[in-house]
Amino acid sequence: MNVMPCASQWEELIRPDRVHGSLYSDPAIFEAELQSIWYRTWVYVGHESEVPKANDYVLKSIGPQSVIMTRDEQGKVNLLLNRCSHRGNQVCSYDKGNARSFTCPFHSWTFANDGRLVGYAFPDGYEGQDKSQLALGRVTRVESYRGFVFGSFAAEGPTLKEHLGGAAEAIDRLVRTSPEGEVEVTAGFLKHRVKANWKFILENECDGYHPAFVHSSIFGVADSAIGKLYGGASTALTRDYGEGHTEIDLRPEFRKRDVPMSWFGTSSDRLPDYTARMNAAYGEKAAREIMIDGTPHVMIFPNLFIAEIQMFVIQPLAVDDSVQHVTALQFKGAPDLNRRLRQQTMGSVGPAGFLLADDSEMYERCHRGVLSRNPEWIFLGRGEKRERTDEAGFKVGHVTDEVPSRGIWRHYRKLMEAQ
């Protein structure tokens, strides 16, 4: 039986250029991660556009816990735990809807969509009971950034803005792709389950070393220009924003091409309506720059991956069981772009996606692989000698270098040692 690791063990398990295989496979470490990461730090939960109207709700999660994201009658977004305060029964069993209240089917306790207990059956048995003590559990802190709603179970700690740090700028860049400056999450989610530890997914999102090999089957037949972005001669960068956030910055390559919408494999003349709206919103010069740079490829620790045209939410269920929730990014005021984003997303990701089926195969094989303990280590030293610091003070490296993984593990160790 494994025991809970103590602080000094993290130093042993996490070295600057290598991490121990047990970090992915030990159930005790997974339990420690739930406490020190998932139930403490800021975790992405949902997007405000998923509950546009008063009383809308959508079922979300933080790790294995079910969370109801509601918009109450006052318009405030709440993150409520899907657990009756009476006997623990789940009060909500539908993925989404519109409801002023949730009635537990077990003993008919009824909760308002802001979490308050408003009534229970046969109340004479609860004489003198203070109902305010029996509300639904809530995610302790809720904050949103440009519509992205995050929750933290820690009463105190960094603000969301402090947590996002430099990565907030990547979200700023993302929303500028909309002529109205807003992302919408309206296309529904594909839910792709993998029998692998969640950190294989987390680390792969900004791993620029694998695409040429894992995705060669589709790059070869689809006449895709993506492969070159991840080649040895690419000028694209990997970046460690700190706080566990990482990025693949493809802008240097897109700026070399100097063609608006090339980042999306298309051109302005195929998206005349979008181009006109962008020009009107930002002015031709700024619009052109935005449409050359494209959207970011950024992994917000621990679970929000913005992957240029889609977004993934990583959910850990158990040490070897994870779900990737994925949907097409949709930009307010950009219907012609949005249609293509949905089509491209459906082709590339999800259980039958041309790209993600192969990524997920790697996650599962890696998970089985690390059960072998010779060598004991995952080696993450690629590009360590050529790492440098950019103008903003963040570590950057070649697009194929393991700057992101090293950054993730530095932050991970800090969080785990703080337990």
Place this chain on the structure above:
Amino acid sequence: MLSRESSATLLNAVTAFLYKEARLQDEHQYEAWEALWTDDGVYWVPANGADIDPEKEMSIIYDNRSRIALRVRQLLTGKHHTQSPQSRLRRLISNIELLDGQPGADIAVGSNSMIFESSLRDDTIWAARNEHRLRYVDGELRMAYKKVTLVNNDKAIYTLSFLV
């Protein structure tokens, strides 16, 4: 309205077509499977229910004819890692019914399928409702439309990289 006799003949032809399609899929005969499609074929595996609008919401697969061809070409590379080694598959097709269609339109067929997949990850059972629209092209039945509604398509599902 078809006579009872011609209806039975059509059901036989349709059943033979579905069995053949199933065998080609189980045995990874990708090109032969692709040849079953009409030029305007649509291959649809919805997510989150049976009645979503695939033009507005995410589907697991929503391929037009050129994307069906791309899917097959990727499988044929032999470097689509999730299918090398290939899943070992056997599926049962049952409950085949001719569905009401407009006269002169494609032949609408409903069926159920249960698929046993053995892959590196594990053994997985898939179950689905299928809706085909078939058409005679040069005297041979072809698929113009195939919708596969997985029973558990509202849940998180494992990689589905074989031809379902």
